[in-house]
Amino acid sequence: MFFKMVMNDFYRKKIVTLTVFVFITLAVLLAATATNNIANLVQSMSELKEHADPADIAQMHSGEYHQAEIDQFIEKQQENIAMQETMVLLNVDGSHIHVDNNETMAGTIQDISFVVQNKKFDFILNLDNEKLDVREGQVAVPIYFMEQYDLQLGDTITIENDRYQKEFVISDYARDYEMNSSLTSSKRFVINQLDYDEMLENQAGELEYLIEFKLKENGDSQGVQTAYIEAGLPANGPIIEGKIFTMFNAMSDMAVAVVIIFISILLIVIASLCIRLTFLATIDEDLREIGVMKAIGIPKKDIKKVYLNKYRVMSLAAGMIGYLLSFIAVNLLNGNMRLYISSDLSGNLKYILSLIAPLLVYFIIVTYCQQVLKRIDKISAVEALRRDSMERGKNRKYRFPLQKNKFFSTNIYMGLRDVWVRFKLYRLLLFIFTVCTFIIILPLNIFNTMNSPEFSTYMGIGKYDMRIDLRRTDNITEEFKKLQEDLQKDSDIEKYAAYITSSYQVKNAEGSWDYINIETGDFSVFPLNYLEGDSPEGEGEISLSYANASKDRLNKKVGEEVVVRVAGKEKTLKVTGIYQDITNGGKTAKADTSLGINEEAVLWYVVSMNVAQGVDINEKMDYYQKAYGSAQVNDIEEYTQQTLGHLIDQMSTVVIIGIFIALCIVVLITALFIRMLLSKDMSQLAIMRGLGLTLKQVEHQYLAGTLMVLIVGILLGAVASVYLGELLVSLVMSFMGAAKIEFVLIGWQTWILCPLVLIVIVGMTISICSKRAKEDDLSVVLRS
Structure with a gap:
């Protein structure tokens, strides 16, 4: 009997059932895809590492x-x-x-x-x-x-x-x-x-x-590095631990997975709210049926089963479909992984871990359904038959009477008034609109920030037009001097600054010696954005990258001192600032030229410059590329693209997925919410239509109230995507050397395009859903 009732409910509410089914499928699909991607990454990284057998310590030397x-x-380090x-x-x-x-x-x-x-x-x-x-x-x-x-x-x-x-x-x-x-x-x-x-x-x-x-298995990596330095062995270049290689390989795919997981968590929350919204509408529509079942003696437990079994079946079916579709959808995200890590992603781990998503969603939905269904316990047969249980015990207060309206048309005023009077009902919609806006704008802000020249400040370099990197050649020192002389004479160059990076020994927090890459030059020409303090401007001053200043490295703060060994002598330098840098493992430093150059351990020479107004950067780049054939000439945008290109490409995919998911949620939730309102307001709608209001006028009331909630939700979501989004992204990027990310915002995208698209989609959804009022027989509704 209960199976037949469940099937009848499916047939009776095809649109609502299909909408919720699609939504649950979408939630499972996204969660399973993210889990699938992580499983692929873990397994493929393990496979790549097994076959490549990388070094645990790698020391570059020229x-x-x-x-x-x-x-x-x-021979002396055989135990390690x-x-x-x-x-x-x-x-x-x-x-x-x-x-x-x-x-x-x-x-x-x-x-x-x-x-x-x-x-x-x-x-x-x-x-x-x-x-x-x-x-x-x-x-x-x-x-x-x-x-x-x-x-x-x-x-x-x-x-x-x-x-x-x-x-x-x-x-x-x-x-x-x-x-x-x-x-x-x-x-x-x-x-x-x-x-x-x-x-x-x-x-x-x-x-x-x-x-x-x-x-060896229990070898002391830090001990080997310290012993190597103290032995004075070849070290004219950076030293890198194996875990850095792992981080670099996994970074772009892991960054995408983290964003997808975050969106998945939001989707699961919204899925629960969606079920609640559906239940409120369903229970409100079925009050008389519930009253009849209670009146004839059917236990409350069995009445709940009628509704709960429907969502159990729906969750199982949607979970399986979402689970299976995730193996297709994951191909949108793992192209980079297939190319750089493993062409074969057929391991069994993903099939097991991906099951977490449908099982978790099923558990959440069933548990939440059981909580919502407790409302049935409070509904008596008499109240249900009178269709007044949802408002029982409350005296209606007719606030904001129509005659006091002086600013809006009647229909708009009634729509806005409805939001105020029933704000507890609308706050759910407000929350979902806010979250959907957040899902759209956050990935877009991340993508725009990474794709902007401003992102160079998180790579340990200032903002400038172009840079020239000199490669190591026999006459590199002479070329470096000649380049500066040519730039001094070139009227097309507004300003320039020359930098030399060398490897130095530095005393770490334990008192032993490590290597550190220190860039010397005039950092006031193209200043960095510092987390704390400022750039080194005089003798005995140094600034550290966030990663180098952290507790597991030098453990230094602004104002403290660092001991650096230069040409066999120890120099004590004062830390003037801490900046962000995600390159070279984030472990860099900058000092005034008075520190001196470690001639035997020079790593690279760089000259940064701004061209004068009206000068074509590309032409100037071509000129210096031809003049210095062994040099590498790039503008700052190209430099950033070559360094972060894969991560930017991956993030563009996430932007598209985020927009698609958020728009689907907006359509589904708006449709369910309007359906619930139409069900609750059936009698009022019949009265309004009986008094001569057209369907269009009724539609305008719902449109005015819902769009007001949407606009507030867009504002809250946009603000949250900036401030909360920056906090979340900074938390993730802190592991890479950037602890404070500031988004680059493109105003027309954030404040015009995104709101306009959401308003149009919500408006169309309300218009379509409002047509349901046309189908109701007024005489039947009024008699009820």
């Missing part, structure tokens, strides 16, 4: 090198170090690498190295996660460059300089665990040993060394 010194160090391997990198300037159509890689911000596959660990893989085995005359190109220059298998690249020229055929794409991410500043091309020896013999590039250590 300059004189003796392997015998490293071997002696390993399991294996050691040194990869010799042959660095080639991008301007010397030609791709099809005679295009070069001169514009890349990456350091390009040609290498031979390692023998012990840190293997570079193909797209099947198998160790690359490259034949003579062939090359495996990093995925990063495959995307950037649209390189295909079978295409050729040519290395050409004054001493060497050779054409290579692209045989594979290189998946490099340690240097996959665009956030790492180096990329490795894999070639055959014979080709490598030929390049080395002809001095086709500059030598650099990647000194790598694989630790």
Whole structure:
């Protein structure tokens, strides 16, 4: 009998049932997709790490090198170090690498190295996660460059300089665990040993060394690094721990997953509210049926089953559909993962973890239904038959009488009055409109911020028009001086600043020595936005990145002192400021030129500049690129795009998903809410129509009240997306070195386009739903 009643209810309320069904499916779909994506990321990262077997500690070094010194160090650290391997990198300037159509890689911000596959660990893989085995005359190109220059298998690249020229055929794409991410500043091309020896013999590039250590299971990573520094071993370059490689590889996909999970949580909350809204409408419509069932002696428990079983069946069906659809939808998010981490995402973990979403949604809905159904306990048979249970015990107060209206038309006034009188009913709609606006605008703000030149302030650099990075060559010091002289004479350059980054030893919180990259120069020309304090402007001053100043690093605050070793002497520097930096693991520092340059450990030279008003930046970039062939010339927007391109692309997908989800929620909730109001107001509507009001006039009343709630919800959602959104994003980004994100807002998107789209969609939904009043027989309603 109860099954038949449930089926009859399905048929009787097809539109409402279908609407709630779609909504639950959507909630499960999004939650399962996010879980699926995380499961894929965990499993694929584990697989990639297993096959690549990356180093636990990697030390870059340029300059004189003796392997015998490293071997002696390993003998003393046998309790910590399991294996050691040194990869010799042959660095080639991008301007010397030609791709099809005679295009070069001169514009890349990456350091390009040609290498031979390692023998012990840190293997570079193909797209099947198998160790690359490259034949003579062939090359495996990093995925990063495959995307950037649209390189295909079978295409050729040519290395050409004054001493060497050779054409290579692209045989594979290189998946490099340690240097996959665009956030790492180096990329490795894999070639055959014979080709490598030929390049080395002809001095086709500059030598650099990647000194790598694989630790034993309980090896002390920090202890090895400290011992390495104290031993005075080759360290002209950054030192990176293995966990940084993992973070860089997972960052773009994890950032997307975090946003999707946050939206999923909001969806689950809204799903519960949606069920409540439906129940209120359903119980209100079925008051007489409930009264009859109670009058003939059917237990309250059995009456509840009639409603509860419907939503149990619906939740199970919607959960399964959402679960299955998630395996299709996840393909919208894991394109980057398939390319950079694992082409095969067929592991079993995702099938198990993704079940959490439908089970959780089912549990929430059933539990919430049981709570809402407690209202039936309070409904007596007599009250139900009189259709007055929802308002029982309350004296109606006719506030805001119509005759006092002096500003609005009658229908608009009645709609606004209804919101005020029944605000407890409308506050649910207000909350959902606020959340939907938040879901739309937050991802949009994140995308616009990352895609803006302003984001450079979170990369440890000031805001300027263009920058020139000088690559390490034999005459780099002379070129650096000549470049500054040329800029001084160039009337098209409004201002410029030169910076030199070197590796120094710094005393950490435990009193031992670590390496730190310190950039020296005049930081007042293109100032950073500091979290605390200001830039170093005089002798004995230094500013630290947020990551370096944190408790697990140097543990310093503004005004405290840092001890740095320069040319064998210790210097005490005062911390003047703390800034944000998500590059190089976020562990950088800036000091006045009085600190002195660590000549043996110079990492890179950079010159930043602004062009004069009216000067074409692209033309000026082309001029300096031709004048300094080995240099890398970029505007700040291109630099940001190359560094964060993958994350920006991923976030654009999230923006589209967020807009689609939010608009679906708005339509579904508005439709359910208007249906509930029409059910509750059936008698009043019949009276109004009996007095001569047209359907259009009734529609205008509901439209006025709902749109007022929508406008307030849009304002609250937009404000929350800025202030609360900045807080949430800053919390996540603090793990990457940026603890205070300020959104770049595009006004016409936030305050015009988004509100206009929501208003149009809500208006159309109300118009369609209001037509239901036309179907009711006035005589039947009035007699009831």
